Amino acid sequence: MTDVSAFIVQTLLYLAPGIVVTLSLVIVSILLGLLMGVPMAVGQVYGPKPLRALIGVYVWIFRGLPNLVLLFLFFFGIFPILGITDDPFVVAATVLGLRSGAYQSQIFRGAIQSIGEGQMTAARSLGMSTPQAIRHIILPQALRIALPGWSNEYPILLTDSAVCYAIGVAEILAKSYQLVSRTAEPMAIFLIAAVIYILLNYGGMRLFAQIEKKISIPGFGKGAL
Amino acid sequence: MGADKYILRVEDIHKAYGDREVLKGVSFNVRKGETKVFIGPSGTGKSTLLRCINQLTLPDQGRVFLNDEEVTNSGTRINYFRQKIGMVFQNFYLFDHLTAVRNVEVALLKVKKMDAAAAREKALEELRRVGMEDWADHYPAELSGGQAQRVSIARALAMDPDVILFDEPTSALDPELTREVLEVMKNLARQGMTMLVVTHEMSFALSVANEILFMEHGKIIERGTPAQVREDPSFERMRKFIGKFADFGEGSGKEDD
Amino acid sequence: MTDAAFFTEVLIPALLKGGVVSLQLIALAAPFGLLAGIAIAIGRTYGGRVVSGLCHGYIIFFKGCPLLLLLFILYFGLPSLGITLPAFVAAVIGFILCNGAYNSEYIRGALLSVKEGQMIAAQALGMSRWQAIRHIILPQALRRAIPGVSNEFIYLIKYSSLAYLITVTELTGAAKIVAAKYFAYFEAFALVGIFYLILVSIATVAVGVLEKRLAIPGFSGK
Numbered sequence: 001m002t003d004v005s006a007f008i009v010q011t012l013l014y015l016a017p018g019i020v021v022t023l024s025l026v027i028v029s030i031l032l033g034l035l036m037g038v039p040m041a042v043g044q045v046y047g048p049k050p051l052r053a054l055i056g057v058y059v060w061i062f063r064g065l066p067n068l069v070l071l072f073l074f075f076f077g078i079f080p081i082l083g084i085t086d087d088p089f090v091v092a093a094t095v096l097g098l099r100s101g102a103y104q105s106q107i108f109r110g111a112i113q114s115i116g117e118g119q120m121t122a123a124r125s126l127g128m129s130t131p132q133a134i135r136h137i138i139l140p141q142a143l144r145i146a147l148p149g150w151s152n153e154y155p156i157l158l159t160d161s162a163v164c165y166a167i168g169v170a171e172i173l174a175k176s177y178q179l180v181s182r183t184a185e186p187m188a189i190f191l192i193a194a195v196i197y198i199l200l201n202y203g204g205m206r207l208f209a210q211i212e213k214k215i216s217i218p219g220f221g222k223g224a225l
Numbered sequence: 226m227g228a229d230k231y232i233l234r235v236e237d238i239h240k241a242y243g244d245r246e247v248l249k250g251v252s253f254n255v256r257k258g259e260t261k262v263f264i265g266p267s268g269t270g271k272s273t274l275l276r277c278i279n280q281l282t283l284p285d286q287g288r289v290f291l292n293d294e295e296v297t298n299s300g301t302r303i304n305y306f307r308q309k310i311g312m313v314f315q316n317f318y319l320f321d322h323l324t325a326v327r328n329v330e331v332a333l334l335k336v337k338k339m340d341a342a343a344a345r346e347k348a349l350e351e352l353r354r355v356g357m358e359d360w361a362d363h364y365p366a367e368l369s370g371g372q373a374q375r376v377s378i379a380r381a382l383a384m385d386p387d388v389i390l391f392d393e394p395t396s397a398l399d400p401e402l403t404r405e406v407l408e409v410m411k412n413l414a415r416q417g418m419t420m421l422v423v424t425h426e427m428s429f430a431l432s433v434a435n436e437i438l439f440m441e442h443g444k445i446i447e448r449g450t451p452a453q454v455r456e457d458p459s460f461e462r463m464r465k466f467i468g469k470f471a472d473f474g475e476g477s478g479k480e481d482d
Numbered sequence: 483m484t485d486a487a488f489f490t491e492v493l494i495p496a497l498l499k500g501g502v503v504s505l506q507l508i509a510l511a512a513p514f515g516l517l518a519g520i521a522i523a524i525g526r527t528y529g530g531r532v533v534s535g536l537c538h539g540y541i542i543f544f545k546g547c548p549l550l551l552l553l554f555i556l557y558f559g560l561p562s563l564g565i566t567l568p569a570f571v572a573a574v575i576g577f578i579l580c581n582g583a584y585n586s587e588y589i590r591g592a593l594l595s596v597k598e599g600q601m602i603a604a605q606a607l608g609m610s611r612w613q614a615i616r617h618i619i620l621p622q623a624l625r626r627a628i629p630g631v632s633n634e635f636i637y638l639i640k641y642s643s644l645a646y647l648i649t650v651t652e653l654t655g656a657a658k659i660v661a662a663k664y665f666a667y668f669e670a671f672a673l674v675g676i677f678y679l680i681l682v683s684i685a686t687v688a689v690g691v692l693e694k695r696l697a698i699p700g701f702s703g704k
Contacts, residue, residue, distance in 0.1 A: 061679065065640070068644060068647070076671065078668065081668060134549065162602055163644065173554070180558065186559045186561075187555070194547040197547055279606060301610070304609065307605065312603075314602070314604040318600065320618050321701070322622045322625060336613065365700060367699050367700075380607070381607075438546065
């Protein structure tokens with residue numbers, strides 16, 4: 001094995017746990033964002049005025065603040081005050097998830113609003129209650145329409161997850177930084193890290209494209225939004 | 226320039242898209258001040274022919290001369306020839322982000338490098354010529370189709386071209402709007418502008434053209450003056466084609482294809 | 483020190499100082515990020531195979547590489563190649579490279595949305611391809627790209643906070659320093675959050691005004 005390939009292999013081995021952490025962080029936060037985003041979207045479209053306003057403020061704050069500021073605020077401020085946990089991963093997943101929830105809610109809101117009034121009217125005329133209509137008629141359509149926009153959350157969260165290095169999450173960037181301080185090969189190691197991110201990005205997008213294809217229905221193409 | 230001298234010579238133009246031969250050797254000459262009208266069924270290469278003249282479409286074979294200078298194979302000098310060969314399109318192609326007057330002056334400023342005041346003056350003069358001076362500050366989206374087409378004619382006129390190519394200038398317009406555009410074109414012909422017109426407006430062809438050229442399947446099949454076409458039964462194909470439009474000689478000529 | 487004095491005499495002055503640095507970062511990065519976006523979009527759309535491919539590679543790299551990692555490459559990595567950049571400069575360059583990549587995608591979409599006839603009509607008037615792109619296509623495309631580019635501008639405001647992690651004492655950094663010194667994390671980051679919300683809100687309003695001023699009949703901006 002040449003020196004170069006040995007170096008690359010060693011670097012990859014060192015960064016491997018970081019890749020696992022990064023991907024876990026992305027998956028947990030995207031799911032948390034989904035759990036928050038859908039109800040918030042429904043609330044913003046069908047909810048009473050005060051609820052809509054409340055969700056609006058939430059979205060405004062979490063979309064308006066830098067990721068880094070939110071991480072610092074939660075890690076050094078809110079979590080210690082509440083005395084919950086000081087695990088950086090939990091804080092990071094929470095912040096990324098809350099933030100993603102704000103973004104996702106807007107994607108789903110747009111999708112819900114793009115569905116014609118007729119769908120709701122037809123469901124109600126069959127005797128469904130509004131919540132039933134939302135659950136069985138509106139959401140199944142809205143989620144499909146939202147999917148292309150929703151898959152965009154993956155590359156965003158993937159690149160944003162690197163910022164969690166700042167509160168000590170041992171993800172890819174943190175591991176590379178550690179390695180750099182040991183080997184004094186900053187350029188090579190950071191470039192390898194960049195390639196890892198780009199490959200994860202590409203692989204994830206391919207996966208989402210597959211999912212999109214699987215659950216597609218005639219008439220719900222990419223152009224539907 | 227002598228009366229017999231040709232301003233534009235088109236020699237043996239061929240053009241194919243894949244297997245489909247659109248033009249199969251088209252030749253004709255144009256004198257200064259002449260209006261030649263090309264008619265014929267849709268898809269017989271009339272528009273392609275016009276685009277081959279100013280090289281927006283590159284012909285496979287054949288040559289074009291403007292004032293005895295070769296337009297074909299002229300390299301970057303084509304931009305000079307295109308200034309001398311105006312073009313008016315079926316869908317106007319006004320620049321959507323510019324007001325009427327700026328549409329007319331943009332090429333004066335950027336291509337002819339005229340100074341701003343002179344370009345503006347010239348642009349307003351050309352708008353006046355097509356009766357659009359009151360609309361100078363309106364954007365294309367605020368104009369009717371007929372108004373937009375008149376502005377696009379002014380835009381072509383502003384370059385002081387030797388010849389203007391009209392590619393179905395009224396095909397996208399309602400009959401009332403068609404009339405206002407044809408009126409402008411008639412005036413231009415009367416003022417001595419050299420024009421090549423592809424159109425389905427038979428009354429325009431019969432009243433304005435110096436020569437009508439009937440094209441079918443990529444070739445000029447018949448050609449003659451309006452009087453000949455009107456009176457000479459030997460122009461069989463053309464008479465039959467014009468007859469289909471039911472306006473032989475007069476009346477509005479809105480076709481249905 | 484009283485709570486009020488902490489805010490008025492320590493925290494707010496520190497944040498204002500940091501805010502100026504943030505604004506400098508943004509003001510330097512935004513125009514060049516737009517220019518980079520235009521250049522890459524034109525190269526990708528109208529360039530030959532090689533130029534177009536290079537521009538595509540640029541986009542893949544700078545969109546796929548996290549901005550923070552890019553800043554690390556510029557600030558910690560480049561010195562090993564003999565190029566040492568001050569942190570502020572490294573941050574601005576990083577923002578430009580990243581902002582340019584994202585902007586270029588919106589501008590490219592807008593370039594492709596300009597109708598074919600616009601180029602044909604421009605060429606028929608004797609414009610060269612480049613003249614047509616510059617005077618006819620680009621002005622239309624940029625108007626259509628305004629919503630996307632404005633969005634990226636607002637992202638730039640937020641992502642400028644990452645400069646702190648390569649030692650630039652901008653808004654977030656100023657808050658962090660005060661927070662650590664006085665052990666007032668919540669106060670410092672809550673207030674810096676309000677600063678960012680104000681900045682983002684001003685930018686949103688400004689962008690809306692700009693969009694209105696540049697509006698032309700027939701251009702919905704969508």
